[in-house]
Amino acid sequence: MDPHLIPYAERQAPRYTSYPSANHFDAAVDAQIYRRWLGSIGERATLSLYLHIPYCRQLCWYCGCNTFLTRGGDSGDFVTTTMMEIDLVASALGSRTVDEVHWGGGTPNVLSAAEFLRLVHHIDFWFDILPGARHAIELDPRHVTAELARAYAAAGVSRVSLGVQDLNAHVQDAIGRVQPFEQVRDAVKTLRDAGLNELSFDLIYGLPLQTYADVARTIQLAAELKPQRIALFGYAHVPWFKRRQRLINAEALPGVSERYDQAELARRMLCELGYESVGLDHFALPSDPLAAAARASSLHRNFQGYVANESNAVLGFGPSAISQFPGGYAQNISTIGAWRHAVEAGTLPIARGHALSAEDLRRRAIVQSIMCSLEVDLAPWGGWDMFPDAYSDLAPLAAAGIVEISGDALKVPSPMRQFSRLAAMAFDAYASPSATPHSRAV
Numbered sequence: 001m002d003p004h005l006i007p008y009a010e011r012q013a014p015r016y017t018s019y020p021s022a023n024h025f026d027a028a029v030d031a032q033i034y035r036r037w038l039g040s041i042g043e044r045a046t047l048s049l050y051l052h053i054p055y056c057r058q059l060c061w062y063c064g065c066n067t068f069l070t071r072g073g074d075s076g077d078f079v080t081t082t083m084m085e086i087d088l089v090a091s092a093l094g095s096r097t098v099d100e101v102h103w104g105g106g107t108p109n110v111l112s113a114a115e116f117l118r119l120v121h122h123i124d125f126w127f128d129i130l131p132g133a134r135h136a137i138e139l140d141p142r143h144v145t146a147e148l149a150r151a152y153a154a155a156g157v158s159r160v161s162l163g164v165q166d167l168n169a170h171v172q173d174a175i176g177r178v179q180p181f182e183q184v185r186d187a188v189k190t191l192r193d194a195g196l197n198e199l200s201f202d203l204i205y206g207l208p209l210q211t212y213a214d215v216a217r218t219i220q221l222a223a224e225l226k227p228q229r230i231a232l233f234g235y236a237h238v239p240w241f242k243r244r245q246r247l248i249n250a251e252a253l254p255g256v257s258e259r260y261d262q263a264e265l266a267r268r269m270l271c272e273l274g275y276e277s278v279g280l281d282h283f284a285l286p287s288d289p290l291a292a293a294a295r296a297s298s299l300h301r302n303f304q305g306y307v308a309n310e311s312n313a314v315l316g317f318g319p320s321a322i323s324q325f326p327g328g329y330a331q332n333i334s335t336i337g338a339w340r341h342a343v344e345a346g347t348l349p350i351a352r353g354h355a356l357s358a359e360d361l362r363r364r365a366i367v368q369s370i371m372c373s374l375e376v377d378l379a380p381w382g383g384w385d386m387f388p389d390a391y392s393d394l395a396p397l398a399a400a401g402i403v404e405i406s407g408d409a410l411k412v413p414s415p416m417r418q419f420s421r422l423a424a425m426a427f428d429a430y431a432s433p434s435a436t437p438h439s440r441a442v
C-alpha cells in the first residue's frame with residue numbers, strides 16, 4: 001500500500017447498508033409509526049421479506065451479528081413466535097405481493113427441515129409470492145444436511161450463501177470457527193445434489209494470523225468450488241461493541257497496510273479467475289444478475305448487501321430485524337425474550353428506527369450512488385454549492401488521488417474502491433467524530 005494512503009485507510013467509516021446508519025436510529029420510530037408505514041404500502045407494491053434467525057450452534061469470535069447460542073430446543077418456540085409476528089404484520093399491510101424472501105442470521109440452518117417448512121407454509125398463507133421471486137438463505141456449511149437441502153429446494157430457495165471466511169486451519173483456530181475445506185466442499189455437493197446451484201461465498205480478510213499466502217490459498221480453494229458470487233469483507237475488530245471479539249488476539253491482526261494489500265491480492269486473483277468486481281467488496285461471474293446490474297449501473301444496496309433488484313419495501317421479522325419503507329427504517333427489539341414478550345402481547349415489536357426527511361433522501365441517493373457505482377453526478381441535486389462541507393472534506397481525498405472531482409461529478413477510481421466508504425461519508429450529515437465508532441475504512 002502506498003504509505004501516503006495509510007492515514008485514510010485508518011479512518012473509521014460506516015458500511016452504509018442504510019443511510020443514515022443504524023447507530024443513528026432512535027426510539028422516535030415506534031410500533032404506531034411502523035403500523036402506519038405498513039398500512040401506507042400501495043396495493044401494487046412489491047415486498048421483500050427478511051427473516052432473522054438469531055441462533056447459532058457455536059459463536060464465532062469474529063462475528064459482529066446479533067446472535068445467541070442455542071444447544072437445541074429453542075427453535076420450535078422461536079418459529080411459533082415468528083409466525084405470530086407475521087400474523088401481526090400481515091394483517092396491517094396494504095400489499096401482500098412478495099418478490100423476495102431472504103433468511104439471514106445467525107444461522108438459519110439451526111431450524112429443522114420441519115420448522116423451516118412450517119414457516120414457509122405460514123408465509124405462503126399470508127403472502128402472494130410472485131413466480132420467479134428471489135429466495136435466498138444464509139447457511140453455516142458445518143450444518144448442511146441432505147434433508148435440509150431438499151427442504152430448501154422444495155420451498156423454492158434459489159440462492160444459498162455460505163459462510164466460508166478463510167480456509168486455513170491456523171486462521172480458523174484463531175477465530176473460533178473450524179471448518180476444513182473438505183467440509184465446505186461436501187456442503188456444496190449436498191446443496192448441488194438437491195438442485196441448489198446458485199451459490200455465494202462470504203470470505204473475510206484481515207483476520208488474526210492471516211497472511212497473503214493464506215488469502216491466496218482461500219481464494220484458490222473457494223474458486224475451485226465455482227460459486228457464482230463471492231463477498232469479500234474486511235474483518236471489523238470492534239471489541240468495545242462485540243464482547244466476544246475480546247477472544248481474538250488483537251496483536252495477531254494484520255496492520256492496515258497488510259489488510260489493504262490482502263484485499264487487493266484477493267481482488268486481482270478473483271478478476272483473473274473470471275469474476276467481475278461489484279461495488280465495494282462483491283464479485284460475481286459475468287453471467288450473474290449482480291454482475292449485470294453492476295455493468296448497467298443499476299445495483300442497489302440494503303441490509304443484505306448489494307442486490308440486483310429492489311422491492312418497494314423490506315419487512316423484517318425476528319429479533320433485531322430491520323424493515324425499510326419509502327418513509328424510513330424500523331428495527332425490532334434485539335433480545336429474544338423482549339421481542340417474544342411484545343409479540344405475545346399482540347404488539348408490533350419495534351424498538352427504534354428513523355423517519356427519512358427530504359434531506360435524508362437526497363443524501364441517501366448520493367451515498368447509494370457512491371457505494372454502488374463508485375461515482376455520483378451532483379447536478380440533479382444542485383451541484384457542489386449545495387454540499388460545501390462535503391467538498392471541503394473531499395479536497396484532501398482528491399489531492400491523495402482517492403477521488404476525482406470534475407464539474408459536478410465525483411468518481412472513486414477503480415483501484416481506490418476500498419476507500420468508497422470515506423467518499424460516501426463526506427455526504428453523511430450524521431457523521432461526527434464523537435459518534436459511535438465504526439470499523440476501519442479499509
Ligand code: SF4
Binds near residue numbers: 055059064067107163
Ligand atoms: S459467523 Fe455465523 S455462525 Fe458464527 S456466530 Fe456469527 S452468525 Fe453465528
